[in-house]
Amino acid sequence: MPVDATPDPYANPLAFGQRMQILREKRGMSRPVLAGLLGVSPSWVKKVESGQMHMPKLSMILRIAEALRVRDLADLTGDQSMPADLFIGPGHPRLGAVKAAVDAFPLGQDREAPPAAHLQHRLARAWSARHKAPNHREVVGELLPELIRDAQLTVRQADTAADRRAAQAILSEVYSLAQFFVAYQPDSALLWRVAERGMVAAQDSEDPHAIGVAAWLAAQAHRDSGPGHFDAADAVNLEALRYLEPLLPDASDTVLAITGALQFEAGYTAARRGENGTAWGWWDKANRIAARLPGSYYHPVTSFSRAIMGAHAVTVAVELRAGGESVRQAVAADTLTIPSRPRLARHRIEEARAYQLDGQAETALATLEKAHKAAPETIRYNGYARRIVLEEVEAKSPERRQRAATLATELGLLAA
Template sequence: MSDTDNPTAGQRVAELRRKRGMSQRDLAAEMGRSESWVSQVERGIQPIERLSVLQALADALGVPVRELRPEAEIAPEPEPEPEQQPQSNDLDGLRVALTGHPTLGSLFGQITACPEPSLDDFSQRVDELWDLAHAASYAALSDRLSKVLPQLEAAVRHGPEAGRAELQALLARTYQVAAASFVRQDEPDAAWVAADRALQAAERAGQPLEVVAGLFRLAHAFIRQQRTDQAEQAAMSAINVLTPRSQADASPPEERSLLGAMHLVMAVISAREGDRSATHAHIAEARRIAATNGVDRNDFDTEFGPTNVEIHAVSTAVDLGDAGMALDVAERIDPSGLSPERQARFLVDVARAHAQRRHVGEATAALLEAEALAPEQVHSHHLAREVVRDLVQFSGHRVPEPLAELADRMAIA
């Protein structure tokens, strides 16, 4: 198969690709990756540690996994999982509430007079919605959001003119919390709709920074849909506007937080494309901005600050296959000051790093800690489910009991 007696996995990929008459661009398209990522795999720069990625690569080349890495089939193949997601979704009710026109009856004069909550009441309710999102309590969030959204939509249309802009700003924040939650629950199409409505409400409110926050949510929806060009466009449009503003002496910290958050978006995109230099450059810029702000903040509910930057450094290192770097950075992080959602997401990435090194026990321990913090998130998030499937496959017929119980709670075969 190769001129050498023991060809590397990258050399096998290159030879199989050429045999199929595929270019690196063709293979990248089949994989949903960048051409640069394929090139790095073939040159041995980008390691393939996860069996799920190895399987996807084999499928794209039309060969069994053993053609790429013979030792990968030492563990028995697991039974196919009948469903990729849990049978029910905690945000199903919200998805229904988001469907259609928010106040269609009002277009036909069907306006029912009823007392609306005051501006202060609405503001408190929206803050509570974000508290639930940061706690990853999606079932409760869906129930409350489904009630608040129609009321806010009616208020901005039929309430007194005074306070209308403030209501629009609250509506923007409400759609943003919906978008953020849909992304975390792997509902990117609904997240796209919610983020777009957030952008419109923010513009009507005359709040340009809320527009940027809406773009932040939109970019994450695009990332989850693997629409990296659109995600990059959303993030870079904000970076290009905010960067010169951030260089002024009187630059407000909330603007810098949004700029830093957008650099973290770009770091995620670059890591998914296998671009190490760009990933590290965006992480470095986010670190600089976070250091300028000095402390962990939660401007526009981004939780941007030094700790969240390091959490993204761990996540992007795992995406790049740099498990050692990810674990080294993770040892220096104390995420306890952030929300349960951020803490749980960090622990899922720690588990992913351990899984890349076949550390089943350590990975399982991190997942169990994450589950204790945010069970709804861990049970439904695609990365948590992916790492559990990988750990079960690594274990073969001897799946440790804690891992087997976790897989059972997550409805993973």
Template sequence: MRLRHRSEYRRAFPDCAVPQRGTRRHMKDRQSRTQPVATKQVCLSCSLPSGSGAVEAIAPRSPRASAVDGLRSIGRAHLRISPPLAPAGRAAALPAGLACARRVHSFSSVVMDVFSVCRDTRKQWPLRPGKEFRGPRVIHARLTGMRGMTDHLTIGERVAWYRRRRGMSQEVLAGLVGRTVDWLSKVENDRIDLDRLSVIKSLAVALDVALGDLLAEPSLLDWSPDSGDRTVPALRAAITDYRQLTPLAALAQAHEPPSLTELRSEIADVWHAYQASRYGLVVRRLPALLAEAHHAASAYQGDQHTQALSLLGQTYHAAATILVKVGETDLAWIAAERGLTYAQNSGDQIVVASLLRSVTHALLSNGRYDAAAQLTNDAAGLLQSDLSQAGPELLSVYGTLFLAGSMASARAEDRTTTQAFLKEAAESARRLGGDANHVWTAFGPTNVAIHQVATAIELGDVQVAIDLGPGLDTSALPIERRARHGIAVAQAFSLWNRTDEALEALLQAEHLAPEQIRHHYLSRQLVLSWIRRQKGKPSHRLSDLARRLRVT
């Protein structure tokens, strides 16, 4: 039946203006040719900037379920009616508060954006149960603002989402990033993979969003026997505890402070857990460790106070490092900056240099590549005078600082600076004499080679990465370094369209460090792109990996 009057339209679309057209259609069931089982209502006055203007809804069997539960994205442009259809005589309707396509409403304590379906799809409606619609891209009901809910979306799909949200056309966004409309269209339709962070960052800047918004970060840290049920929120509460910044901190501690030896041992345990890629254990232990380190710094006097400040800086360094890994980039910056302050107050040169490296990584994770490269140069200038008589710890920290700077300059597409930083790091590794793990840096010739592979990928030199990466022996390094190199090798093979070898490399990395692979944006995007490329059913190994990474 047609919505003929204003009163009927307002009941169907209470938040919309006067309609241009409203329709109601019925789908015929196999058993009954007259059974009304699905409804389509069209509101053309609230069309999005893309020119689309219909809100689709399928009535599920259970009255408790949302009508949008019947819509599900499958592949690049599929629409499947997955739940059972409604009994005869029950009309499908949008849930309360989800009538207008232009507004964002709250439903069942979940924030939902209801997008419209392209007008071109209406002529192919209705569909029978189990059938698929293949046509223009359809974005149905998208849960946003919930960690883990958008892991199944590619970066290109997120670019399209934010472009429409900003009201941009493809022509405008392509012009802002210096690309063609055809390139952007292929990106949004997953026909081109966004494999370089420099390109992703330029899109984020043009869309005025954070880099993490396009990378689906921060990711949800899964509960595990190591983590328990207190993860990142507990660590955030510990870092943002106002009592640690005021004299009230001393009043909050009624017990004796930990001994410096005990505190040093606990910090070492956290770093060893990090290098073993046991993210849940690191996050669980850090809140209490931060409190103990603060207590020691406020309780001790003289030389012990100085040592306690140094240990407090190291604790914040560990917190910043793990927060970068799980995508909590803003909180990582706070931890790195605060740790650097405590390290400078301690006067410990090694810890200061180590925290400068942490700040560089925090800048990298926030997409501030030029600033990270500049900080590398500035920090190197501060340490230059002591290098002639530098010991293994200073050499390791100094060399690792240049490795971080090489990644920053590569992502800034500065090939000359990248090569200069790698050369400086290689010289420090030569002076060190071999692979080591001083100050938990895992620095040495092998780590330099790992960064040569990673920077080659960022600069688009895939052949260089293919030549160096697969044959590199990383068995002497900590698990975290080995797994990260495995992701880089998988990315290089994928860019060369050698998907089977890429999958094998990623599976080997997952065997070493499942938590690290689960929480790295690149591993999720690689698996998503491989599944989308499949013409038939994905292999069992790929499907199982996608399930473990929560991308399907």
């Protein structure tokens, strides 16, 4: 082979450090930023990437994978015999049926569309069922295909411009429900297709609430794609807020809630960037909006409410890697009443992250067990929870290893 030929990556595989550097640069992340996320010095990152240090222990590999949003550990380690997809959960059995409904392009009108009011009632029941069910993806996945087809049909058969706008608002919310189902499953193209269709339907509806919800979900999709997409997340988020803020003096509870949810999302992205003051500033704005809502109000899509602000504070502190503050916020929020089982499970996962960040691994594992009890499907599809469980499987304490292994087996991370 000529000396200037392209190396065969299988004959001479890349070292761990080289893979780490490639993945870091692909995310548009500097060494100091990665070092800050890992709690190490930039020189440590440089030594690993340059090969001056050997591959770190599993606990640090998992932290690197989380920081770089690596989907499969094999992409980082190069060991194809031990693939572990951290941030994508298993494909749900109902994913194919939902995908078929989204991808269909029916033009015929072989039946009469259900009335918009009937469709809205079904959608409200679907959201309620999702919040109550521990197996919420199963429940939503069963309802979605018919909801998608009926909402599309209602739009096509609308008689007037006003009816069509109302139907588009419903269709947009159906796509929002679909995005909750599709998220963290192994079909990112489908996720973006659902998000974009939801945005288009919301814009066509001219409904402020529908537009806000679609923007809220689109911003999350951008942010979860990694640091290189944070600016896109902010662009969508801030544009929606500029649109909604003039409406706030006389806004309904739903418009207030989606505005507050968008403000928190802006703070969440700022926290991911490590911007402490900006992150808490947005949290304060969202908290002021929450105070304007009735005490019993709970937004069915975003979970925005007075009750959720304590959980949001935990998330901000965790993303800022503030261990002590994270635990303080977790303790303060522990008495919260969150009526949604999947949202409560997500909060427990954030609490577990706080305790692990503070070095309280035993409490972190116990908190994940609470999350699993609240909603097994939430923790099964959550990359942070999967990372903590896998790390604890390697713990020095035999008791902790056993508890982690039991939970890992229940999550499908280890063979039964």
